[in-house]
Amino acid sequence: MTEIPLFLNEEYAKRGISKYIFWNPAVAPHLCAFGTTGSGKTYGMKLCLAKVSKYELNSQFYIADYKGDLDFTFLQGSDRFFRFMDCEKALNEVYQTLQKRQSGEDKKRNMILLYFDEWASYILSLDRKRAEEEKQKLSTLLMLSRSFNIHVFVSQQRVDSQYFGASRDCFNFVLSLSNLSKEGKDMMFHDYKDMMKSDRKRGTGYILVNGTDFAPIIVPTISNMELVHEYIRDAVNR
Numbered sequence: 001m002t003e004i005p006l007f008l009n010e011e012y013a014k015r016g017i018s019k020y021i022f023w024n025p026a027v028a029p030h031l032c033a034f035g036t037t038g039s040g041k042t043y044g045m046k047l048c049l050a051k052v053s054k055y056e057l058n059s060q061f062y063i064a065d066y067k068g069d070l071d072f073t074f075l076q077g078s079d080r081f082f083r084f085m086d087c088e089k090a091l092n093e094v095y096q097t098l099q100k101r102q103s104g105e106d107k108k109r110n111m112i113l114l115y116f117d118e119w120a121s122y123i124l125s126l127d128r129k130r131a132e133e134e135k136q137k138l139s140t141l142l143m144l145s146r147s148f149n150i151h152v153f154v155s156q157q158r159v160d161s162q163y164f165g166a167s168r169d170c171f172n173f174v175l176s177l178s179n180l181s182k183e184g185k186d187m188m189f190h191d192y193k194d195m196m197k198s199d200r201k202r203g204t205g206y207i208l209v210n211g212t213d214f215a216p217i218i219v220p221t222i223s224n225m226e227l228v229h230e231y232i233r234d235a236v237n238r
């Protein structure tokens, strides 16, 4: 079983020891990153995606960039890269892949990863009926996809559960960057909220895995962004 090193444990880093927080897709299938604007969500998620691509050699990514600014221009022209309102196609294609794997039509079990940057803003942009439909689709993915090796990464500013319907608890790898609001801590880190300090800066925060493994983290600095883009591009195109 692949375990992918994503973030550095800050407690250890303070003492000069590089101890990684690992993502185990079979144990904590879906990841959600929260943080205010500029807290380093997209930067951190790019690093995560590059590592997944590097460790999971057959993984295939669908990237939905709702904001549609310059962060993902390096993916321009890739079939599995979607911007702004086209993001609905990313969700739909991954949803259909799940259905094909469920029905037996698709026998492959390579890793499929949907990354949705600014899911909450996407939901807010839709009328009520469409928003419910999209939340329903995401919920189905979150609840049924693990055994089919389909995974969802989401990052967004807002923490409220209204963006996920009933399935928010399915995100079992929860990352907060910079300082969360009191409500945010209450909602996503309830049992650990008193351990969360307010000194978090860009690129630092907390991780909670399966509701029990809590740690302060640092997003490692990317020394070669081109290489990170290369790894992501590989997984979007293969």
Ligand SMILES: Nc1ncnc2c1ncn2[C@@H]1O[C@H](COP(=O)(O)OP(=O)(O)OP(=O)(O)O)[C@@H](O)[C@H]1O
Pocket: 035, 036, 037, 038, 039, 040, 041, 042, 043, 044, 157, 202, 203, 204, 219, 220, 221, 222
């Ligand atoms: N860990 C880090 N080390 C060094 N620079 C970082 C780090 N995290 C973020 N940055 C830089 O900080 C800026 C903001 O980061 P980023 O765009 O990832 O924030 P964001 O949370 O996605 O913001 P938004 O919600 O507006 O999209 C970027 O220029 C990025 O390169």
Ligand SMILES: [Mg+2]
Pocket: 041, 042, 043, 117
């Ligand atoms: Mg961003």
